[in-house]
Amino acid sequence: MYTIIDSLHADHINFSRLLNLLERQVVTLKDGGMPDLEIMLDTIDYLQNYADLYHHPREDLIFRYHLERSDVARAEVDELRRQHRALWESTNRVRLAIDGILHGDIVQRDVFIEQISAYVTQQMDHLNAEEGYILPLLRQLFEVQDWEQLNRSLPYRADPLFGPTVDQQYRALYTRILNVPDAVAESGLGA
Numbered sequence: 337m338y339t340i341i342d343s344l345h346a347d348h349i350n351f352s353r354l355l356n357l358l359e360r361q362v363v364t365l366k367d368g369g370m371p372d373l374e375i376m377l378d379t380i381d382y383l384q385n386y387a388d389l390y391h392h393p394r395e396d397l398i399f400r401y402h403l404e405r406s407d408v409a410r411a412e413v414d415e416l417r418r419q420h421r422a423l424w425e426s427t428n429r430v431r432l433a434i435d436g437i438l439h440g441d442i443v444q445r446d447v448f449i450e451q452i453s454a455y456v457t458q459q460m461d462h463l464n465a466e467e468g469y470i471l472p473l474l475r476q477l478f479e480v481q482d483w484e485q486l487n488r489s490l491p492y493r494a495d496p497l498f499g500p501t502v503d504q505q506y507r508a509l510y511t512r513i514l515n516v517p518d519a520v521a522e523s524g525l526g527a
């Protein structure tokens with residue numbers, strides 16, 4: 337059965353591919369080159385629109401459903417919910433920084449490198465916490481009727497980048513991702 341957890345896992349794999357793409361821009365910056373700012377902005381735009389506005393709220397509803405029924409891993413689940421809010425703010429700040437550079441702001445290279453690196457780490461730590469502990473735990477704790485109830489109540493949106501149809505605004509990003517075949521393997525997240 338294709339569960340909600342499977343779809344969250346698929347999202348995590350996709351996010352890790354995008355984070356890998358950002359990481360590659362950091363390498364370029366460290367080497368003294370020019371990163372592809374347009375691709376970085378598209379990546380952040382997707383993470384904002386899909387991860388921050390859909391994937392995380394969906395997880396928050398699942399986490400709330402769990403906490404209404406159990407105290408198991410309450411502290412860890414609360415921490416993930418806090419991280420969702422922190423990620424929202426970080427994504428906004430990264431977007432502002434990239435937007436600013438594209439509009440002529442002068443930003444110190446090492447400051448920008450530090451910001452993007454920290455953002456990638458923050459995202460990866462969050463994915464790994466969910467993949468390594470909470471999602472396997474929920475898979476174990478929830479019964480079929482829990483998943484059925486969640487399936488009925490959770491919002492659903494097609495993924496505009498990795499879904500059946502690639503939105504016009506993400507076409508360039510999609511093409512770029514296809515050219516980074518090792519992204520998943522390097523990310524540390526399994527399929």
Ligand SMILES: [Fe+2]
Pocket residue numbers: 392395416420462466
């Ligand atoms: Fe999350």
Ligand SMILES: [Fe+2]
Pocket residue numbers: 344348391395463466
């Ligand atoms: Fe997640």
